[in-house]
Amino acid sequence: MPTFLDEAxxxxxxxxxxxxxxxxxxxxxxxxxxxxxxxxxRGGSIFLRGEKGRNTLYHLRGKLRYRGERGRHxxxxxxxxxxxxxxxxxxxxxTIAFDRDTGERLGEIVEDGAKLLVAEGGSGGRGNARFAxxxxxxPRRADPGRDGVERWLRLELQLIADVGLVxxxxxxxxxxxxxxxxxxxxxxxxxxxxxVPNLGVVARGPLDEPFVIADLPGLIEGAADGVGLGxxxxxxxxxxxxxxxxxxxxxLAADENSPGAAESLQAIERELERFDSALLSRRRVVVGSKxxxxxxxxxxxxxxxxxxxxxxxxxxxxxxxxxxxxLEFTLRDLLATAEPEDDMxxxxxxxx
Numbered sequence: 001m002p003t004f005l006d007e008a009x010x011x012x013x014x015x016x017x018x019x020x021x022x023x024x025x026x027x028x029x030x031x032x033x034x035x036x037x038x039x040x041x042r043g044g045s046i047f048l049r050g051e052k053g054r055n056t057l058y059h060l061r062g063k064l065r066y067r068g069e070r071g072r073h074x075x076x077x078x079x080x081x082x083x084x085x086x087x088x089x090x091x092x093x094x095t096i097a098f099d100r101d102t103g104e105r106l107g108e109i110v111e112d113g114a115k116l117l118v119a120e121g122g123s124g125g126r127g128n129a130r131f132a133x134x135x136x137x138x139p140r141r142a143d144p145g146r147d148g149v150e151r152w153l154r155l156e157l158q159l160i161a162d163v164g165l166v167x168x169x170x171x172x173x174x175x176x177x178x179x180x181x182x183x184x185x186x187x188x189x190x191x192x193x194x195x196v197p198n199l200g201v202v203a204r205g206p207l208d209e210p211f212v213i214a215d216l217p218g219l220i221e222g223a224a225d226g227v228g229l230g231x232x233x234x235x236x237x238x239x240x241x242x243x244x245x246x247x248x249x250x251x252l253a254a255d256e257n258s259p260g261a262a263e264s265l266q267a268i269e270r271e272l273e274r275f276d277s278a279l280l281s282r283r284r285v286v287v288g289s290k291x292x293x294x295x296x297x298x299x300x301x302x303x304x305x306x307x308x309x310x311x312x313x314x315x316x317x318x319x320x321x322x323x324x325x326x327l328e329f330t331l332r333d334l335l336a337t338a339e340p341e342d343d344m345x346x347x348x349x350x351x352x
Contacts, residue, residue, distance in 0.1 A: 008154075017070075020037060038075050038129065047086060049115045050090075093109060098153065100152035162240065163211060168264055177215040181200025200214075245268055247289065250293045285314060288303075292320050
C-alpha cells in the first residue's frame, strides 16, 4: 500500500509557442513575390483532471516538473505550425491547486473528468504574411513565439465523502467501513492502521441512493497541533456532510490507563473544534462499537454523553453485523436533512 500523500508541490510550465516564419512565394504578376510566412503553433497547456478512482497524490511524488509540448514553427505557403500537445495530470477529486509563491487559489477539482488549467501554453508568433500592407508588400518581420506560463503548484487534497468516521485509533473504523460497504481496507490490531483514508460506497439495495463513507486516520490528543497524523486527519473531515463519532465499548478498552467512553467523545470534539468550530455544527451521530464484547459502564457513559448533546446514539458490532442496518438508515436520514450549501465549504467553479 502506498504511503498516503495529501499534499504535493510540482513545477508546471506551458509549452512555448512556435516562431512565426519569414517566407515569400513566387507567383506570376506578384511584384517581388508575396509574403507567405505562416504563424507559429500555440504551446501545449498543463491541466489537472479529476479521476474518481484516486484518493492520494502519491503518483506525483516521482516527478516534480511537467511541461507542455512546444508549438511548431510556422512554415511557408501560409502554413501555421502545429500546436503542442497538452499535458494532463490526473488527480483525486477534492484536489485544490494553489500558486505556491503567491498563495493564489487557482481552483479545485470536484467532479470526475473535470479539468483545471494551471499553466497555459504560449501563443505562436505571427508570420510575415501578417505584416503585409499597401506600403510594405514584402515585410521581413516575424514574431517569436511567447513562453508559456511557469509556476510552482501546491496541491492540497481534501477527500470528498458524504460521511466521515472519526475516532481514536482502534475504535473499529476500518472494520466498520468494510462491513457497511465493499471497501477492503487493511485491518490490524495496532494503532494507526489507517495511514491511507479508505472510501466505501454504501448501497444495499438497487433502489437505494448510494452514499460515500470515509474511514479516516485515527485521532489523538493534539491532532489540531499536528500531533500524530494531525492535519492529515482533520483536513479531510471538512468535506464530510455528516460525522460518525465511533467509540470503542469493548472490555479491552476499559482498562485503567484508557480514557472513559465519554472522555473519548469529548477529546474528539475538542480537536475538531480547535481545527474548525463549524465542524461541530455538522450532522452527527454517536456510535458505540464492538458491542459483542461490551463493557456496561462504558456503554452507560457514552449513551448519557450522547443524550446530553442531543445526538442520536447507536450501537454496532461489525463482527456480528448487529446494528448495521439501523446505522445505515440513520445516516441516510442525516444526509437527507443536511443542506449542502449550509454544511459544505464554498467551492470555486472548475475551469475546463
